[in-house]
Amino acid sequence: MNGRPLSWFNVTSLTLGFAFLYLPMLILVIYSFNASKLVTVWAGFSTKWYVALIHDQQFLDAAWVTLRVAVASSTLATILGTMAAYALTRFSRFAGRTVFSGMIYAPLVMPDVIIGLSLLLLFISIGLDRGIFTIILAHTTFSMCYVAIVVSSRLQSFDKSLEEAALDLGCTPFDAFKSVTLPIIAPAVISGWLLAFTLSLDDLVIASFVTGPSSTTLPIKIFSSIRLGVNPEINALSTILIAIVAVGVITASLVSKRTIAKREREALEAN
Amino acid sequence: MNFRRLLIIVVPYAWLIALFLVPFLIILKISLSDIAIAIPPYTPTFDLSAGWEGVKTFFSELDFENYIFLWTDDLYWKSFLSSITIASVSTFLTLLVAFPIAYGMAKSPPSWRPTLMMLVILPFWTSFLIRVYSWMGILSNNGFLNSFLVWTGIIDSPLHILNTNIAVYIGIVYTYLPFMILPIYASLEKMDISLLEAAEDLGCTRMSAFWLVTVPLARHGIIAGCFLVFIPVNGEFVIPSLLGGSSTNMIGKVLWDEFFNNRDWPVASAVAIVLLLILVIPIMLFQRNQQKQQEAVL
Structure with missing residues (x-):
């Protein structure tokens, strides 16, 4: 849909829309450098909340738990999700396929409270000790569905005859x-992993249900500190998290831009 | 080949059955049980050692008492009703905000689009909790918005926005906006501009061309976006508990309190089952919409 110039209405809605998306986070970042404990009174530039944060052992412990859970669950979810995507797109017919695809799509929209409660009741009824392990199981379960959807859209769009040609030329299926x-679906697999990783970093509700007394994740810790109001240490933590994500996403998009450009150049040279 | 094929299907399938389907059966079972002071805090529990007789007594002790309780206690059906209302209104508001943005993105020069897409996705990658939290500092009585409005002289005394339903609506529109923009943008981007030109050549005004051509072509995207917002918002917990007030009764929060504060697991399970029954129709409609869209692509 192009070929028409942007009207002033389009420009205004884009500007206001992106301002709405970014201003709240910008305000949060600015106030994380505020010397005053109050959110609104600007008392000069200070990094003291960052210093306080680094010395807060509880936050460091929670961050470590969260990181371990995220790495383990996103890796497991990527393996299982890629398998599921392959099964859904390449095997058009098998018993219970509808149920299978239903179970892939349902967790995307299922409220977190239901997933959390149901998994907790499962873990209790089979007598599993709650802690990091149960959070990993829970996170793998819902993020593998996201991975499956990302990867299957890539599997659908690529030319199946390439696979068939390889098989005809004597490749084993593996x-x-x-x-x-x-190699063709690799970008989708990587973005699936990243998606699973951030979903795991982000989850408060499901982790609150399935965790044990000794393993507190970062979102659980953040939630308990902001329940009663704004907390400058959390502003500092939020700024750090926002910075990590921004750097990560921008790097990823630059890298993918360069790979696409390189591929196009190679295609041109080949002609 | 066959063994490998079997493996690829069976492993993820079995995982989802064990950790997605079976837990629902357990919730269903506990919702029919009674609360007890024990570990686990409900009765009856399944005891296989008692044999067939044990199974029979187990089933005879299950009843619908918790559901009757939900029906008779005002708190629950009012919370269900208010969740559905809040979810519907906020879905509509999100659509109103998202459509012009998606439309502007689809009309912008192709060289801008990857950047605009990234700008929409970027908030989605940052923590949901932090995005909700950022509004606490903005909306509170001595927060950024009120200080700004008082400073400009628009209002004399601060508005009470935080801990009201208005704050909940703002929080939902803000956090769910990318879920609405992306599917609408995806369907608008594929649209053939010559269709609009044809409509105008045939005498449509710009406005009627929009309603007769653009909106129907973006239909799948609009429907997908609405479901992606409406369904999860019904069970939302974080937004009502951080931005809402004591008058905001959303069912996700009721379930949480029932479970963590009252430790009444059977009632919490019954709440979850009812919520699921309410959402089953929209979830199925959503899946049908996705399948249709996929078929349209193939």
Whole structure:
């Protein structure tokens, strides 16, 4: 849909829209450098909340738990989700396929409280000790569905005959997957992993249900500190998290831009 | 080949059955149980050692008492009703905010689009909790918005916005906006501009061309976006508990309190089952919409 100039209405809605999306976070970042404990009174530039944060052992512990959970669950979810995507897009017919695809789409919209409560009741009824392990199981379960959807859209869009050609030329199915399919779907697999990773970092509700007394994740810690109001240490922590995400996403998009440009250049040279 | 194929299907399938489907059966079972002072805090519990007789007594002790309780106690059905109302209103508000943005993105020069897309996705990657939290500092009585409005002289005394439903609406629109923008943008971007030109050549005004051509073509995106907002908002917990007040009764928060504060697991499970029954129709409609869209692509 292009070929028409942007009207003033389009420009205004884009400007206001992005201002709405970014101003609250910008305000949060600015006030994290405020010397005053009050949110609104500006008492000069200070990094004391960052210093306080680094010396807060509880936050450091929670961050470490969160990181371990996120790495483990997103890796597991990527493996399971890629398998599920492959099953859904390449095997058009098997018993219970509808149920399977239903279970892939349902967790996307299922309220967190239901997933959290149901998993907790499962863990209790099989007598599993709650802690990091149960959070990893829970996070893997819902993030594998996101991975499956990201990867299956990539699997659908690529030319299946490439796989068939590899098989005709004597590849084993595993070799064909490894040397043809995997490189093509790799960007989707990587973004699936990143998505699963951030979903895990982000989750408060499900982790609150399935965690044990000894493992507190960062969102649980943040939630308990902001329940009663604004807390400058949390502003500092939020700024750090926002910065990490911004740097990560911008780097990823620059890298993918460069790979696309390189690929196009190579295609041109080949012609 | 066959063994491998089996493995690829069975492993994720079994995982989802064990950790997604089975837990629902357990919730269903506990919602029919009674609260007890024990570990776990409900009765009856399943005891296989008692054999067939044990199974029979187990089933005879299950009843619908908790559901009758939900029906008769005002708190619950009022919370369900207010969750559905808040979810519907905020879905509509999100659509109103998202459509012009998605439309502007789809009309912008192709070279801008990846950057605009990234700008929409970026908030989605940052913590949901932090995005909700950022509004606490803005909306509170001595917060950024009130200080700004008092400073400009628009109002004399601060407005009470935090801990009201208005704050909940703002929080929902803000956090769920990318879920609405992206599917609408995806369907608008594919639209063939010559269709609009044809409509105008045939005598449509710009406005009627918009309603007769653009909106129907963006239909799948609009529907997908609305479901992606409406369904999860019904069970939202974080937004009502941080931005809402004592008058904001959303069912996600009721379930949380029932479970963590009252430790009444059977009632919490019954609340979850009713919420699920309410959402089953929209979830199925959403899946049908997604399948149709996929078929349209293929």
